[in-house]
Amino acid sequence: MLEVRNLSHHYGDRQVLDDVSFEVAPGHLTGFVGANGAGKTTTMRAILGLIRPNSGEVLVNARSISNADRAGIGYMPEERGLYPKMKVHEQIVYFAQLHGVDKTSAAKRADELLERVGLAERRESKVEDLSLGNQQRAQICVALVHDPSILILDEPFSGLDPIAVEAVLAVLQERADAGAPVLFSSHQLEVVEKLSDDLVIISNGRVVAKGARQALQEQHSQGLYRFGIDDAGWIEQQPGVTIAGREGGDVIVHLAGDNSKAAAQQLLRQALERGAVHRFQRELVPLKTIFKEVR
């Protein structure tokens, strides 16, 4: 378990982290989202020990994080740190060796990772000759080559095509399945929604929402139901019903009151009396909506 506890930090008289606390559970992919300048990179740097926060602490398995813990972190910094003139495979091996992996194992692991992220054919290319998306894939290999026990990734999916997103996700999931806590920041909310088990949302240096992604979505979706019915004109005339949206022939309704579950069943009965119901389900708001609500 990786835990950030009560982190606060100032740059000059500007407070950029204000009592930030959250946990990244082993085996979980935790999405870290927030607007530009919200404090994600600063938090990650504090975890890595690259800045010393004014107050607060970082814990690994309930103990203060040690240098050994930090050496075991796979970090993908926001400012990408590859050497442009170095060849891709050579570079990944070089970084693995910095983490104490012997050259033979590093070379083998680098080949495996390059294969996994679809970059094997470019192993002998100089980094500067790669497209930005491919440089990104190489950077991910660097973060993973020493089989890190914790992963901290600043925008790992930016600039990746959908196939590469899938490939990178599979590698991250594998590390998570091996028990690593994985924290990744991203502005691609639909990607975060798809990938993350847990969420931390930060706004102006404060954590404004956190927890299991599904639970957070459910919490923000109280009273929302989707009906697939041919004629929905009558539905908005019902007391306590407002139309929250229409999509692909479905109507999404919001049911007011504490017992929206019972109200939904009542509405379903009415709909069935009027004709066929092609679809009836609870509707989950997208992460984008939650993000706007809490920030």
Ligand SMILES: Nc1ncnc2c1ncn2[C@@H]1O[C@H](COP(=O)(O)OP(=O)(O)OP(=O)(O)O)[C@@H](O)[C@H]1O
């Ligand atoms: N070295 C620094 N000196 C002064 N201010 C800084 C420094 N680094 C970051 N900041 C400020 O701290 C705040 C938080 O920045 P941070 O990079 O942590 O945000 P972020 O959430 O990662 O943003 P983004 O999504 O744009 O990468 C910003 O207002 C930024 O300008």
